[in-house]
Each structure stands twice: as structure tokens, then as C-alpha cells.
Amino acid sequence: MTLDARLTVQRGGLTVAVELAVADGEVLAVLGPNGAGKSTVLRVLAGLLRPDAGRVVVDGDQLWDAAGVHVPAHRRSLGMVFQDHLLFPHLSATENVAFGLRARGMPRARARAAAAGWLDRVGLGDLGERRPGQLSGGQAQRAALARALVGDPRVLLLDEPLSSLDARTRLTVRAELHRHLAEYRGSAVLVTHDPVDAMALAGRVLVVEDGRIVQAGTPAEVARRPRTDYVARLVGLVLLPGTGSGTSVALEGGGTVAVAEEVTGPVFAVIRPESVALYLERPAGSPRNVWPLRLVSATPHGSVVRCDLAGEVPLTADVTATSFAELGLAPGAAVWASVKASEVAVHTR
Amino acid sequence: MRRPGDGGVPAPLLVPAVLAVAFLVLPLVGLVVRAPWSDLGSRLVEPAVGQALRLSLVAATLATLLSLVLGVPLAWVLARSRMPGRSVLRALVTVPLVLPPVVGGVALFLVLGRQGIVGSWLYETTGYALPFTTAAVVVAETFVAMPFLVISVEGALRAADARFEDAAATLGADRWTTFRRVTLPLVAPGIAAGAVLSWARALGEFGATITFAGNFPGTTQTMPLAVYLALQSDPEAAIVLSLVLLAVSLATLLLLRDRWLGRAVTT
Amino acid sequence: MRRLLAAGLAVLVLAGCGTAGGTTAPSTATADGGPTGTVTVFAAASLTDVFTDLGAALEDQQPGLRVQFSFAGSSALAAQLAQGAPADVFASADQAQMAVVTGAGLTEGEPAVFARNELEIAVPAGNPGGVTGLADFADPDLTLAVCAPSVPCGAAAGAVFAAAGITARPDTEEEDVRAALTKVQLGEVDAALVYATDVRAAGDAVEGIPFPESARKLNEYPICTLAAAPNPAGAQAFVDLVRSAAGQRALADAGFRTP
Numbered sequence: 001m002t003l004d005a006r007l008t009v010q011r012g013g014l015t016v017a018v019e020l021a022v023a024d025g026e027v028l029a030v031l032g033p034n035g036a037g038k039s040t041v042l043r044v045l046a047g048l049l050r051p052d053a054g055r056v057v058v059d060g061d062q063l064w065d066a067a068g069v070h071v072p073a074h075r076r077s078l079g080m081v082f083q084d085h086l087l088f089p090h091l092s093a094t095e096n097v098a099f100g101l102r103a104r105g106m107p108r109a110r111a112r113a114a115a116a117g118w119l120d121r122v123g124l125g126d127l128g129e130r131r132p133g134q135l136s137g138g139q140a141q142r143a144a145l146a147r148a149l150v151g152d153p154r155v156l157l158l159d160e161p162l163s164s165l166d167a168r169t170r171l172t173v174r175a176e177l178h179r180h181l182a183e184y185r186g187s188a189v190l191v192t193h194d195p196v197d198a199m200a201l202a203g204r205v206l207v208v209e210d211g212r213i214v215q216a217g218t219p220a221e222v223a224r225r226p227r228t229d230y231v232a233r234l235v236g237l238v239l240l241p242g243t244g245s246g247t248s249v250a251l252e253g254g255g256t257v258a259v260a261e262e263v264t265g266p267v268f269a270v271i272r273p274e275s276v277a278l279y280l281e282r283p284a285g286s287p288r289n290v291w292p293l294r295l296v297s298a299t300p301h302g303s304v305v306r307c308d309l310a311g312e313v314p315l316t317a318d319v320t321a322t323s324f325a326e327l328g329l330a331p332g333a334a335v336w337a338s339v340k341a342s343e344v345a346v347h348t349r
Numbered sequence: 350m351r352r353p354g355d356g357g358v359p360a361p362l363l364v365p366a367v368l369a370v371a372f373l374v375l376p377l378v379g380l381v382v383r384a385p386w387s388d389l390g391s392r393l394v395e396p397a398v399g400q401a402l403r404l405s406l407v408a409a410t411l412a413t414l415l416s417l418v419l420g421v422p423l424a425w426v427l428a429r430s431r432m433p434g435r436s437v438l439r440a441l442v443t444v445p446l447v448l449p450p451v452v453g454g455v456a457l458f459l460v461l462g463r464q465g466i467v468g469s470w471l472y473e474t475t476g477y478a479l480p481f482t483t484a485a486v487v488v489a490e491t492f493v494a495m496p497f498l499v500i501s502v503e504g505a506l507r508a509a510d511a512r513f514e515d516a517a518a519t520l521g522a523d524r525w526t527t528f529r530r531v532t533l534p535l536v537a538p539g540i541a542a543g544a545v546l547s548w549a550r551a552l553g554e555f556g557a558t559i560t561f562a563g564n565f566p567g568t569t570q571t572m573p574l575a576v577y578l579a580l581q582s583d584p585e586a587a588i589v590l591s592l593v594l595l596a597v598s599l600a601t602l603l604l605l606r607d608r609w610l611g612r613a614v615t616t
Numbered sequence: 617m618r619r620l621l622a623a624g625l626a627v628l629v630l631a632g633c634g635t636a637g638g639t640t641a642p643s644t645a646t647a648d649g650g651p652t653g654t655v656t657v658f659a660a661a662s663l664t665d666v667f668t669d670l671g672a673a674l675e676d677q678q679p680g681l682r683v684q685f686s687f688a689g690s691s692a693l694a695a696q697l698a699q700g701a702p703a704d705v706f707a708s709a710d711q712a713q714m715a716v717v718t719g720a721g722l723t724e725g726e727p728a729v730f731a732r733n734e735l736e737i738a739v740p741a742g743n744p745g746g747v748t749g750l751a752d753f754a755d756p757d758l759t760l761a762v763c764a765p766s767v768p769c770g771a772a773a774g775a776v777f778a779a780a781g782i783t784a785r786p787d788t789e790e791e792d793v794r795a796a797l798t799k800v801q802l803g804e805v806d807a808a809l810v811y812a813t814d815v816r817a818a819g820d821a822v823e824g825i826p827f828p829e830s831a832r833k834l835n836e837y838p839i840c841t842l843a844a845a846p847n848p849a850g851a852q853a854f855v856d857l858v859r860s861a862a863g864q865r866a867l868a869d870a871g872f873r874t875p
Contacts, residue, residue: 043515046515046518047518047519048515048519072518073515073518073519074517074518074519074520074522074523074524074527075521076519078519079519079520080516080519082512082515082516086512086513086515086516088513088516088517088531088534088535089535090534090537091534099520099522099530100521100522103517103520103521103522103523103526103530104521147520151520151521157519455798455802458802458804459802462802462803462804463759463803463804464802464803464804478759478804480759480799480804481759481787481788481804481805559790559791559795560795562788563761563789563790563799564764564788564789564790565786565787566789568787569788570789574791578766578789578791579766580692580695581689581691581692581694581695581764581766581767582691582765582766583766584695584698
């Protein structure tokens with residue numbers, strides 16, 4: 001019970017050739033820079049673009065694309081969320097959400113009732129009569145999510161769903177999106193260039209560069225063992241789930257992280273690898289975040305070395321090649337890691 | 350917040366703009382000044398005036414409707430399909446814009462006249478001849494006016510975000526449903542503008558009409574034909590007719606702009 | 617064919633000029649004293665062919681002179697002249713339109729009648745409508761063209777119908793005689809009432825049916841130089857040519873009756 005795709009598309013000078021499989025209830029993030037071909041992959045899955053070669057199969061036997069086969073977008077059981085929501089400007093929020101049900105032949109009254117129900121679920125129960133122009137960016141993106149999910153599609157495609165939102169709205173919409181994705185039973189593919197989105201929302205990540213998959217795995221695996229410089233720069237972040245209380249976050253895996261601002265409730269503590277400092281002895285003074293860890297592996301990339309650290313609080317650290325040499329570390333060695341509280345970002349989850 | 354200089358028009362734009370207004374409006378002022386105001390009332394109630402005006406309005410409106418029915422789908426094909434030879438097609442269908450209307454009238458004869466490619470067949474099988482009928486006026490006006498609609502709607506379609514149509518497809522709408530429920534409403538202002546332009550062009554049409562439909566009061570003599578013929582015998586009557594045409598078209602355009610275009614643009 | 621006629625005319629005119637001047641070298645005489653520049657002639661549409669030939673003949677005779685024409689319905693031309701159109705000569709297809717111009721004080725001297733024309737029924741080759749005479753213009757089943765009442769051929773048609781006691785039922789009132797003739801040539805009308813000269817000029821595509829009532833309304837074609845003529849000498853040269861024996865012969869060849 002999966003979405004399986006193996007496809008090749010020529011787009012201008014770029015050849016996009018990827019292979020992916022998404023199980024029911026799973027969220028796959030396709031992560032990569034602009035122009036890497038991510039959206040092309042999504043358009044093929046949606047049926048908006050016909051692949052030059054390859055196949056797209058749902059549930060093992062429904063052929064969406066294959067040699068001589070092309071099911072057009074409107075005959076695929078899918079929902080799609082676009083970067084700039086693309087709500088139809090001439091229709092109200094309710095009419096937008098009901099659009100797909102109406103197009104598939106549901107009577108108006110039932111379609112509107114179902115649309116109203118979904119608008120309620122995304123917290124827009126009162127705004128059904130508004131036109132998209134009268135909704136804020138976050139509200140519009142929520143309505144767009146409701147529009148994509150109302151038909152209970154087999155496949156959900158999300159194309160940069162958060163990137164047009166401002167930073168504050170993004171946090172709240174991301175948290176809601178996380179909740180809806182957790183409830184969604186089909187296969188979801190999320191295209192994004194933002195590693196935080198990928199890590200926070202997806203169970204697995206494909207990193208795409210120049211039309212090719214350069215790395216695949218869970219977010220943590222990809223972050224810890226980047227296979228290319230690009231991946232390392234892109235996905236060094238460590239996301240630590242926990243519960244905020246005051247200026248500290250009690251991590252789900254044990255231990256606490258001190259943060260600069262007061263936080264409450266379920267959050268991610270996000271630590272960038274370059275803000276982690278390593279010492280052979282416990283550092284002097286009284287930094288609040290100090291943990292004794294063990295070096296698992298060290299991967300040089302560029303002028304720095306990425307260190308994968310295990311222990312109570314698993315971390316990833318980037319240290320300069322010179323420092324790494326001075327420390328004289330080998331895999332398995334014990335090491336002290338410290339992070340300033342002000343360097344820890346906190347995202348609601 | 351009002352920045353300094355906001356709302357002011359720079360002199361390099363203001364001077365030509367004022368000249369343009371003078372250039373376009375002064376001839377109309379000339380008509381008004383030279384109109385025979387003293388016996389305007391008696392001239393206006395002449396049945397020939399009402400007859401020509403009614404025919405003009407009816408024919409221009411029918412020509413606009415015909416242009417909409419045929420021209421909007423054509424504009425869609427030009428803007429959206431990936432058919433080869435599209436640019437040649439676009440050039441061909443906009444030829445009536447540059448073709449002298451009289452030539453257009455002759456060309457219509459060659460196709461739709463009694464001896465024309467299609468018309469001769471029609472005449473032989475049904476006995477119906479299109480030229481010199483009110484229908485011929487509508488056909489001639491449509492021939493000249495439809496390119497305005499096509500160009501205007503095609504521009505609107507190109508400017509409209511085609512990804513809305515992608516979104517509709519992912520929601521299960523086939524292309525026809527998408528066209529009706531998404532594309533048409535999105536380009537409605539462009540269609541409205543194109544329809545108004547076509548209507549105005551049809552209302553003023555002269556050359557193709559007098560050639561293809563001839564000139565007979567009540568059936569084919571529209572206002573521009575009446576004006577032209579009156580000019581040769583009774584220039585004052587021509588001015589009166591021109592004023593009537595001017596007033597009616599101005600009133601219609603203003604009304605449409607407020608009621609229809611204005612609203613379409615603000616939403 | 618037309619070119620040949622023009623060349624023939626040129627020879628005639630040159631010969632005439634030579635004898636009148638009494639010199640042995642006619643070419644130098646015209647080069648010395650002849651008019652130069654451009655002469656602009658406003659002429660009724662029915663004069664198109666014969667005047668074009670006469671213009672070419674005059675240009676051959678006077679190498680420094682260019683003749684340009686504006687052919688249209690006489691009433692349109694009269695209206696243009698009244699609005700100050702710059703022209704040297706006006707040749708009208710009837711006295712009424714010449715009267716508009718003389719009445720406005722735009723002419724120089726007295727207009728002179730240089731040709732007469734009569735109406736004829738023009739039908740497409742083969743006469744598909746089976747038209748036999750003027751009475752057929754009352755047949756509602758035929759597609760019929762006449763000139764608009766405001767142009768001379770329309771005024772003449774109206775007079776002929778009135779004299780014959782016929783209530784005409786035309787399908788179109790054309791803006792000038794050539795437009796009416798064009799519709800006959802295209803086969804789009806069964807008959808049109810035009811000038812005999814137009815029938816002759818239209819060649820094989822059109823057949824003429826003379827009718828006795830036409831003699832009751834002969835159109836007189838007056839010509840006159842204009843007071844505001846930019847080229848009075850050229851204007852006079854053209855009028856003289858039209859009224860000369862050679863010009864009259866050309867008009868007669870085109871089917872006009874000459875005075």
C-alpha cells in the first residue's frame with residue numbers, strides 16, 4: 001500500500017531522474033535547492049506533467065504513469081497544496097474547499113457541508129464566506145490544506161506549503177500541518193527547500209540536487225552523515241523534541257536544554273552544528289548547556305569536520321579542521337559539548 | 350502615508366497627455382459646436398434617425414455576442430494549447446485589424462456571397478443569400494470586431510496564472526469544467542474589456558458593412574452609413590447623426606464601466 | 617489595351633498641338649511654354665477609366681506635368697471641395713453637385729458640359745436573374761442595387777423610375793456608381809442601374825440592357841477649373857484636353873454621348 005514512482009523528465013537543460021516510495025501514513029520530504037527539480041517531481045506525481053520515462057504506481061496495481069499510460073491529473077485521487085495557496089480568487093473559502101467535491105459530482109449542499117466541516121477542522125469555521133483576498137496568508141494556506149484534504153485523497157502533495165508565510169505565521173501553520181499530516185492516512189510528499197520543514201514534518205527525506213537524489217534517509221541520519229557538502233550545509237540542524245517550561249526544555253529522550261526565551265508546551269529545540277563547541281575537559285565557567293558525549297563518526301566537508309555525537313543529548317557539531325586535529329579525536333572518544341542558551345532556537349511542534 | 354510628489358504627474362508625461370486629450374476630444378467638440386442646435390429636436394425625431402440607430406445598436410450587440418461565442422474559445426486555443434503553427438494562426442486571425450474594411454467586405458463576398466465559396470452552396474441548396482440582409486451587417490461587423498476581442502482575451506489569459514488551472518485539475522476538474530468555473534471567472538475583466546472594444550468597433554463599422562451588406566434604410570443602413578451618405582447631401586444632418594451615435598456610445602461605455610468593468614476590476 | 621489607347625491619344629494631341637502652334641518642333645514648344653508641376657483633378661467615379669487615359673496622354677504631351685486624380689461619388693467630392701480640399705479641376709456627374717461647388721463660389725469661370733451619360737441596366741454575364749427591362753426593378757424576388765439618392769446616378773435613377781411610374785424595390789442603395797457595378801461584377805446582385813459607360817468599362821463580366829426610359833434622363837457632366845487651384849495653367853490644360861476633339865473622341869469611345 002504505497003505510492004511508488006520511478007521517473008525521468010527532461011526540463012530545459014536539466015534531467016530529473018528520481019525514484020521514490022511512500023507508504024500509507026508516511027510523509028516523505030523532497031529537499032533541495034531551487035531549480036533542483038523538486039517541483040518537477042511533484043508535477044509528475046500530480047499528473048500535470050507527463051514523464052519522459054518511468055512509472056507512477058499507487059497501491060501496487062493502479063498505474064498512473066507508465067509506458068503508454070497517463071492518467072490525467074483530474075482522474076487521480078490526490079490533493080495538492082501549492083506554495084502561494086492558489087485559492088480561486090472569485091470563490092469564497094467554502095466554495096474553494098467544496099470545489100473538488102463538486103467537480104467530482106457531489107451535490108452542492110453535501111459538498112458545502114463537507115467543506116464547512118473541514119474549514120472547522122483547520123480553524124476557519126467562521127470565515128467560510130470570505131474571499132481569499134480577505135484572508136491572511138496563514139488562513140489562506142489553512143484553507144488550501146482543507147481544500148486538498150476534503151476529498152480524502154490517496155496521495156497528498158505539498159509544494160513548498162510554508163515558504164510564502166512570514167516567520168511567525170510559519171511556526172503556527174507548520175505545527176498545524178504536522179498535526180493534520182499525523183492524522184492523514186494516505187501517502188504524503190512534501191517538497192521544500194527548508195530543512196526545518198523537512199525535519200519537522202517528514203519521516204523520511206530525499207535530498208535532490210541537479211535532478212538526482214544525492215541522499216535518502218530519516219532526517220536524523222541525513223543530518224548526522226551528510227554525503228555531500230551541499231547536504232551538510234543544508235541539513236546540519238538537530239531537532240530535539242521536548243516540553244518547554246520556563247527557560248528550559250525537558251527533552252523526550254532525557255536531559256534538558258536551556259533556552260534564552262520562556263517557552264511552554266511541546267516544542268523542538270533546534271541546534272545548528274556550528275554553534276556546538278567541543279572540549280576534551282569539562283569547560284570552565286558555567287555554560288548552562290554542557291553534555292558529556294561520545295564521538296560516533298567524523299566526516300570532513302569543506303573546511304570543517306562534521307562530528308556525529310551520541311549520548312543523553314545526541315548532537316551534530318561542525319568544528320574547523322584545525323580544531324579537530326588539535327582535539328585529536330577518534331571515533332569512540334569521550335568529549336564535552338557546550339551550546340550557549342542564546343544559540344538554541346525553539347519551534348512549536 | 351503620502352510621500353512628497355505623490356499624485357503629481359511628471360512634466361514629460363503631462364504635456365503629451367494633455368496634447369493627446371486635446372487631439373482626441375477637440376474633434377468631438379467640433380461636432381458639438383457645429384451642430385444645428387436650433388432645429389435639432391425636429392431632426393432627431395425623424396424616423397430615419399431612430400431606424401438607423403436601432404439597427405446599429407442591435408447589429409453591434411449581436412456582433413459582440415457572436416464574437417464572444419466564437420472569439421473566447423479561439424483566444425483560449427491561442428493562449429493555452431500547444432498546437433503547432435499557433436503564431437501563424439494568431440497572425441492570420443488578427444489580419445482583419447490591418448485589412449482595410451472595404452477589402453474585408455469584398456473578401457466576405459468571395460466566401461459568403463451568392464457566388465462565394467460557401468455562399469454559392471448555401472444559395473443553391475436553400476435559396477438563401479446572405480448579402481444585403483441585416484444578418485450580413487452582423488457578419489461584416491463581427492469580421493472586423495472579433496479580432497479586438499480575441500487579442501484582449503488572449504492577453505488576459507496569458508496574464509492569468511495558469512497554475513490556477515493546475516490547481517483545479519488536482520481537484521478533479523476536467524479541462525472544460527476548469528475553463529467554465531476557473532478560467533472564465535479569472536479573465537472576466539479581460540473578456541468584458543474585449544467585448545466593450547468589439548462593440549465600439551462594430552458600432553462604428555463602415556467599410557465592410559457598406560460593401561458586404563450594402564446600404565438600405567431599415568435593413569442594412571447603420572448609423573455610420575447614414576452619416577456618410579448624409580454628409581454628401583446634407584452635412585448638418587450628418588452632424589446630427591454623428592452626435593446621436595456619439596451620445597449613445599458614450600452613455601453605454603460609461604454605464605458599462607461603472608456597472609460591469611469597474612466591479613470586475615476591483616474584485 | 618488602355619496603354620495603347622493612351623499612346624494613341626498622345627500622338628493625336630501632340631499632332632493637334634503642333635498644327636495649332638505652327639512650329640516645326642512641337643516638343644520644344646511644349647517644353648518652353650507648357651504647364652508644369654502637379655494638377656489635381658476631382659472627378660466623378662464614372663469617369664475613372666477615360667480620365668485616367670486622358671491624364672496619361674496629357675503627361676506624355678507635357679513632360680513637366682503630373683496629373684493626379686481623386687475619383688469618387690460627385691457628391692462626396694463636392695463635400696470635400698466645400699471643406700477646402702486642394703484641387704485644380706472638378707468634373708461632376710451631374711449639374712446638381714456642380715451647383716453645390718459653384719454655389720460656394722469655388723469655381724473659376726463657367727462650368728462647361730463636356731459629356732452626357734444615360735442609365736443602363738447592368739446584369740451579371742448570362743443574366744441569371746432574367747432581367748428584361750426597367751419594370752423588373754419592382755420585383756421583390758430579385759436582388760437589386762441602385763445608387764443612393766444623394767449621388768447623381770441615384771438621383772437620375774429616381775427620376776427615371778418616377779417618369780416610368782415604377783416603384784423600385786432595391787436591396788441596397790450604393791454610395792457610388794462603381795460600388796453598384798462591383799456588386800454586379802461579383803454576381804451578388806441580379807441587376808443594378810448604372811451608367812451606360814460603366815457597363816462598357818466593366819467588360820465581359822457585365823451585360824448591359826438598354827431601356828427606352830433612359831433617354832428621359834440624360835446626365836450632364838460639367839467640368840470647371842477651381843478658383844483656389846494651386847496649378848491654374850495645368851488645370852486649364854486638362855480642361856482643354858477634355859473638351860478637345862481628341863478628348864471628345866475618347867469619351868465617345870468610352871460610351872459617353874458628347875455634346
